[in-house]
Amino acid sequence: MHMKQKNNTEFKRVMRKILKNPSAMLGFFLLIFFVIIAIFAPLLAPVEGDDNPYQMKPTKYNGKMLWKSTPIAPDPEHPFGIIGKYDVWYGVVWGTRSAFKIGLIVSIISSFIGILIGSIAGYFGGMIDEILMRITDVFMSIPFLVAAMIMTTILGKGLDKVTIALIIFGWMQVARLIRGNILQAKEEQYVLAAKALGINSTKIIVKHLLPNTIFPVVVQMSMRMGSLVITAAALSFLGVGAEMGYADWGTILSYSRNYMLELNRSWFAVVFPGIAMVLFVLAWNLVGDALRDIFDPKMRA
Amino acid sequence: MVDNEEVRYKLTAYIIRRLLILPLILLGVTFMIFAMIWSLGPERLIGTYVKSPEALKSESAEQRIIEKYGLDQPLPVQYAKWLGNVFQGDFGYSNVGRTGVREAITSRLPYTAELAMYSIIPVIIVGIWLGVIAGKNHNRWKDHSIRIFAIIGWSLPDYVFGLLVLLVFYSWLGWFPPGYLSQDGLAALRSETWNSVTKFATIDSIINWRWDIFVDAIRHLVGPIITISYLWWAFLLRITRSSMLEVMRKDYVRTARAKGLSEKVVINKHVKRNAMIPVVTVAGGMIVQLLAGTVIVETIFSRPGLGNFTAMAAVQLDYFSIIGSALFFSTILIVANLLVDISYALIDPRIRLS
Numbered sequence: 001m002h003m004k005q006k007n008n009t010e011f012k013r014v015m016r017k018i019l020k021n022p023s024a025m026l027g028f029f030l031l032i033f034f035v036i037i038a039i040f041a042p043l044l045a046p047v048e049g050d051d052n053p054y055q056m057k058p059t060k061y062n063g064k065m066l067w068k069s070t071p072i073a074p075d076p077e078h079p080f081g082i083i084g085k086y087d088v089w090y091g092v093v094w095g096t097r098s099a100f101k102i103g104l105i106v107s108i109i110s111s112f113i114g115i116l117i118g119s120i121a122g123y124f125g126g127m128i129d130e131i132l133m134r135i136t137d138v139f140m141s142i143p144f145l146v147a148a149m150i151m152t153t154i155l156g157k158g159l160d161k162v163t164i165a166l167i168i169f170g171w172m173q174v175a176r177l178i179r180g181n182i183l184q185a186k187e188e189q190y191v192l193a194a195k196a197l198g199i200n201s202t203k204i205i206v207k208h209l210l211p212n213t214i215f216p217v218v219v220q221m222s223m224r225m226g227s228l229v230i231t232a233a234a235l236s237f238l239g240v241g242a243e244m245g246y247a248d249w250g251t252i253l254s255y256s257r258n259y260m261l262e263l264n265r266s267w268f269a270v271v272f273p274g275i276a277m278v279l280f281v282l283a284w285n286l287v288g289d290a291l292r293d294i295f296d297p298k299m300r301a
Numbered sequence: 302m303v304d305n306e307e308v309r310y311k312l313t314a315y316i317i318r319r320l321l322i323l324p325l326i327l328l329g330v331t332f333m334i335f336a337m338i339w340s341l342g343p344e345r346l347i348g349t350y351v352k353s354p355e356a357l358k359s360e361s362a363e364q365r366i367i368e369k370y371g372l373d374q375p376l377p378v379q380y381a382k383w384l385g386n387v388f389q390g391d392f393g394y395s396n397v398g399r400t401g402v403r404e405a406i407t408s409r410l411p412y413t414a415e416l417a418m419y420s421i422i423p424v425i426i427v428g429i430w431l432g433v434i435a436g437k438n439h440n441r442w443k444d445h446s447i448r449i450f451a452i453i454g455w456s457l458p459d460y461v462f463g464l465l466v467l468l469v470f471y472s473w474l475g476w477f478p479p480g481y482l483s484q485d486g487l488a489a490l491r492s493e494t495w496n497s498v499t500k501f502a503t504i505d506s507i508i509n510w511r512w513d514i515f516v517d518a519i520r521h522l523v524g525p526i527i528t529i530s531y532l533w534w535a536f537l538l539r540i541t542r543s544s545m546l547e548v549m550r551k552d553y554v555r556t557a558r559a560k561g562l563s564e565k566v567v568i569n570k571h572v573k574r575n576a577m578i579p580v581v582t583v584a585g586g587m588i589v590q591l592l593a594g595t596v597i598v599e600t601i602f603s604r605p606g607l608g609n610f611t612a613m614a615a616v617q618l619d620y621f622s623i624i625g626s627a628l629f630f631s632t633i634l635i636v637a638n639l640l641v642d643i644s645y646a647l648i649d650p651r652i653r654l655s
Contacts, residue, residue: 134329135329142627143589145596146596149596149623150615153618154337154341239616253460253464277461278458
């Protein structure tokens with residue numbers, strides 16, 4: 001009972017903080033907006049046929065199939081225009097789902113790996129710490145985009161492969177963060193007491209150390225969502241990401257590469273997915289900022 | 302600043318330790334990259350050794366190549382062999398460059414270096430300047446407008462912004478074309494009388510007294526520079542601003558104000574100098590990220606530099622070219638990180654050594 005009451009006031013405190021901060025409100029509002037688009041994608045952009053909706057199909061224009069892949073400017077039937085025979089509106093709407101999918105899967109799995117490695121290194125210290133941290137250094141020594149490019153060229157095209165590539169090179173910051181926090185927390189009284197009582201290390205890490213170091217990870221996960229989605233789309237844009245015709249913001253942008261010297265004919269294929277990306281990243285950045293304010297103990301006073 | 306004998310001793314130990322670790326990390330990077338490529342298996346690796354399709358015509362050709370280069374041998378053996386080649390400067394053959402990987406990279410480097418040189422200077426100067434203005438005017442209209450400017454830049458992917466720059470300044474206004482130089486400019490560069498000293502078109506054109514080519518080179522540089530600058534201003538000014546705000550809350554700043562020092566002196570002498578410490582640490586990493594970012598910026602503006610080369614190599618599955626560029630980028634990254642950490646420790650020995 002007492003616990004429940006405490007959670008309740010904590011919840012109220014968090015809500016008050018969010019409501020008082022206009023940029024946090026904007027962030028949450030945008031996020032909800034994207035969630036709604038992702039959920040109602042089948043209604044907003046109906047799927048033709050009943051096979052894989054993420055594979056875009058050549059669209060019809062005035063009821064006829066298109067023979068040429070020249071870009072067609074927006075009109076009432078195709079509000080975001082047509083590029084490479086694909087409807088941009090369809091790609092942007094279903095691309096929202098792709099963005100959530102890749103962002104959430106990559107940030108959750110890579111954070112998990114980071115937590116595992118960081119807590120082992122931080123808790124045991126010594127040689128284990130040294131080895132794990134040098135391996136982390138090695139993984140951090142290749143620029144993220146270049147590393148992801150190498151991985152996708154090896155694994156081949158496809159959003160699932162992009163996901164794997166981003167996970168392999170996405171865990172290091174979390175590992176460092178967790179390690180640093182655990183090194184600090186290790187010296188705290190309650191941990192020393194638990195150790196003196198002979199509680200085993202896994203239990204100490206999971207029950208005592210992680211709960212006190214997990215919030216910065218949540219903040220970082222939210223901050224990284226945007227950059228992960230941007231990098232995934234960058235790979236598609238460069239031509240080493242999702243397959244041709246996959247409903248993904250980067251893929252649509254990549255079609256405008258065919259018209260790089262006359263972008264005025266295909267501006268809509270840059271502007272609309274571009275706006276979606278900016279707002280998506282903005283949403284996560286603002287939410288991350290708000291979460292940091294809420295969870296940062298230094299700011300509570 | 303380092304007056305204490307013990308601190309100096311610790312500092313030296315720290316620097317030596319970092320210098321010893323550096324080659325280890327580099328070795329680790331080469332191993333990781335090689336292991337990734339090795340996982341492709343001997344059949345797909347053949348392609349990287351064969352210089353023309355004719356070489357594969359005869360029936361046993363595949364097997365012969367696998368044996369000749371030891372492609373079926375275990376990872377450590379192949380790695381040792383490859384590393385030996387790398388130490389001799391042989392990174393393999395680049396299909397995209399139609400030459401050795403090392404030659405391909407060195408011939409493209411000037412284009413990227415020139416772009417980076419002209420981008421980094423305005424990025425650092427203007428980024429910090431904007432951050433200082435925002436920090437000084439905390440919560441006033443100047444601060445708010447700079448923050449909005451930063452938030453937009455912070456959320457814009459570089460390729461979206463680059464495409465928009467190309468759309469506005471080339472397709473609509475026709476001011477800043479993509480590419481390296483116009484046809485006439487390229488022809489002049491190829492002529493025998495051209496004196497190529499620095500391989501930077503902007504500087505060589507002055508040496509050769511060709512004002513028209515100088516203007517031409519600048520026109521082709523503006524688009525990529527705008528793209529890179531805006532995104533990094535946003536980043537750098539955020540760091541500078543929050544660092545300024547943090548320092549301004551410190552006791553010694555309050556003391557300085559209480560002493561009756563003018564606001565100008567407080568900001569310039571006490572706040573700015575201390576606020577720059579975290580900025581220095583990110584600036585090093587920023588330069589590396591900026592270089593890696595040329596993969597996208599050069600692709601959009603079809604500038605024939607190292608970034609463009611890397612992107613083309615990735616699309617055409619030219620593995621040895623990708624390895625070469627990746628090694629180049631990571632070497633710069635590792636060295637830059639080392640320099641930043643050492644200078645950080647020198648500026649403020651308490652931070653790292655404690």
